[in-house]
Amino acid sequence: EADIDALVATCLDHGIRHFDTTYRPERIALGASLARLGRRAEARLIAWNFFRDFDDSATDLGGPEAYREEHLASILADLRTDHLDELVVHRVADPTLDAAQESLAVRWQSAGHVGRLGIWCPGPAFSTTPTRHAYAFVVEPRNAFTPAVLHPDPVEVYGTSPFVRGWQLDRLATSLPRATVADLLLRHAAFHPPITHLIVSMRRAALVAPNLASLARGPLSDAEQATLTRLLAA
Numbered sequence: 001e002a003d004i005d006a007l008v009a010t011c012l013d014h015g016i017r018h019f020d021t022t023y024r025p026e027r028i029a030l031g032a033s034l035a036r037l038g039r040r041a042e043a044r045l046i047a048w049n050f051f052r053d054f055d056d057s058a059t060d061l062g063g064p065e066a067y068r069e070e071h072l073a074s075i076l077a078d079l080r081t082d083h084l085d086e087l088v089v090h091r092v093a094d095p096t097l098d099a100a101q102e103s104l105a106v107r108w109q110s111a112g113h114v115g116r117l118g119i120w121c122p123g124p125a126f127s128t129t130p131t132r133h134a135y136a137f138v139v140e141p142r143n144a145f146t147p148a149v150l151h152p153d154p155v156e157v158y159g160t161s162p163f164v165r166g167w168q169l170d171r172l173a174t175s176l177p178r179a180t181v182a183d184l185l186l187r188h189a190a191f192h193p194p195i196t197h198l199i200v201s202m203r204r205a206a207l208v209a210p211n212l213a214s215l216a217r218g219p220l221s222d223a224e225q226a227t228l229t230r231l232l233a234a
Helices: 002-013 024-037 069-079 095-110 125-126 167-172 178-191 206-217 221-232
Strands: 018-021 044-047 085-088 114-120 139-141 157-162
Touching: 002 206, 018 139, 018 178, 024 069, 024 139, 044 069, 069 085, 069 114, 085 095, 085 221, 167 178
Parallel strands: 018 044, 044 085, 085 114, 114 139, 139 157
Antiparallel strands: none
16 A cells, blocks of 8 residues: 555556556456545546456456446545546447447536546548547557557547556566666657657656656757667667
């Protein structure tokens, strides 16, 4: 608990307000930490439609489930809150279920339980979908390993997975220090092209300041971009 509280407090103290909780154990841990710290009002909570519970040894984290009426109370209880600042709809590849969960999310929003709605990876045709108006933002991978989706109309983008996985850092950090590679990958994800928010997985409070320092350096220079390109091609 002390490590979690230190991480959450350090984020808040450094101006990081958004907390993404894709999976249920993350929701439970964050809700408990914010309650212990008494700092729920400072945070913006992002929740998703993943409901499987698991521990650190799990290899199967489970996939998304279409939102149902009972899920709202479960999410609120996990996060120990009476409202969600932002809710992400992850489609489940079933048109009927997806239409139903989108309608339900909009109803939760209209009732004041949810602030803003986002959607996971809607693709470049998002601007022409009938439900486009319901969503304030999209969430999609943004990193040097994945081509960025170019949306034809303006939309807020929450990027994820700047490092993809930790082993990618280790693989690239052969000719450069790991911290340097992390800096290049983080700034590439945030600025090439620019996005609204970057969701970064951090397990230790000590990572907060270095990551913020990287972002403060802004976009990669031509020389830095060339260095990253060489690393990726190796």
